[in-house]
Amino acid sequence: MDTILECQEVSKFFGDFAALDNVSFSVPRGIIFGIAGPNGAGKTTLFNVITCNPFPPSSGKVIFNGEEIQELKSYEIVHRGIARTFQTPVIFKNLTYFKSVMVGSIYGNLTNLKHNVFGFDRHRYEKKALESLERVGITSKKDDFTQHASLYDLKLLMIASALATNPSLLCLDEPVSGLTDHEIELIWELISNIYKDLGITTIIIEHIMKFLMNISDEVIILNFGKVVCKGMPKNVANDEEVIKCYLGDEYKRVLKDMER
């Protein structure tokens, strides 16, 4: 299995504080990869340095499809094929659902201003945007404005606009935080469907360990900017150090419940 994304000794310093401290891991192509850890462990910072948005790593290498991307601008990284969503929902509040996805569809695929001015095929991008809206199941709302959308809709919308950029690596930052149990189940189904149908390698940051264990093929646990443990989700959840620093003793009981 070849590697789609590789982080080599990636560090990020804010002043003296190391948000990420020599983090190294690799993501094989075609799996769902989970990143977990307590609050402030550096999970979102890891996404930020991978996509260089809003900041690049202080040191280390990020290799995507055999190319070093840590020096690139974040919009160039999107054109290479990494699309991300955000933990706190961000919206274009003056645009409709459809237009928001069109932003991803047009600008995620157009790499050059020249292509934007000459020979622009609007129809193709509209088709792509509608396709993405349909995949997450919010086609009926396409002409509504995003300003008053619910949290669930916003999470779906972010995934739709990420899909519209034709990614080969999808980075989801806490896709289910703040949602109800029923909505969590729907998003889980959606992510597995996207993975099954399109075969996009997916990285998921998540707090809810149960969600992550059900969905992912491989997991790393971060704590204080360091990789504590990596491997299959089952093995990780049983790891002594992970239980100590993150899951807590109570989790053993949950684990037993799940096995039952």
Next chain:
Amino acid sequence: MKNLQYFFPLIILGILLSIPLIAPNPFILQLLISIFIFGQVSESWDLGMGYLGLFNFGHLAFFAIGAYTSGILALYFGVSPWLALILSSLLTFIIGLLFSLVTIRAGSFAFSLISFAFQSMFLHWVRGGGGPAPGKMGEGGATFTGGTLGLGAIIPIPHMQIGSIAITTGINKIPAYYFTLILFVISTYTMYKLVNSRFGLAAVALRDSRTYAISRGINPLTYNVIFISFSTFFAGLAGSTYAHLMGVISPEIIGWSNLVLMCCIVEFGGLGTLFGPAAASFLITSLTYFLAGLSAYKNIIIALMMLFTLLLWPTGLAGAASWFKSWFLKKRERFKWIRF
């Protein structure tokens, strides 16, 4: 419903086209001519201020660059006013492009400050040292610009001509009226198309959430620069038209009072709406004209009116319009006789 978006603009256009036939009053025509020119300036300012969220303090400086370039070309180099119109707008476009290319990298706050500095420097240069004595020739740019006296104060800037019909603000204002109206309509339509195109989509996305927009592949510099340079282009076009119509340009047009007035017009009309600033420039310019008899009180009245409107509808005239529209739709039963 789709044809309705052009319904009201076309009615307004029809009224404007027929005004010289119904009431060829030179004062009304003169008023409308300046409304068209300043409407165009406020709309183009809105392109940067409303759609990008970048406060270009030096927008009137670009208006003046268009005006002075056109005037200097026509006066000193004998260039045909038509060619001067095109050349000066293009020059404004290029200066706007270079200016924004350099300054936008510094971020939006720094951009506002640098553009304000640019405006002040340009005003100073035009005045020629900025001494209080009028017509202090030979210093700074005053050799070309005529200093505080203004360009064209001694020999007026040549006006444009179609055959034997002169486009001036002299006695017969009708050609000038139609000329400015056509320019206004063309530039409004172009700007409308621009903000509703994919470029407008990128601009609005960048304004609403910069991080999100960048993470969807928008290069912020490119689209900001495109919008700012188009906005300066239309300002330059308006400036050049102004210069040839009036025959004289004084530094006062980019002075502090005019800057504040134009800024108020854009805010009052509603940021990021394009038609709002045009409507506001219509309202405020005509109020200034009709209340002229009240001398100093007119400014107080206009300011109070703007304050109360903005208190009721913080998004300005555009907000008021959409409020009335929704009110109308709610009371539709009562207005059944109007068919849509």
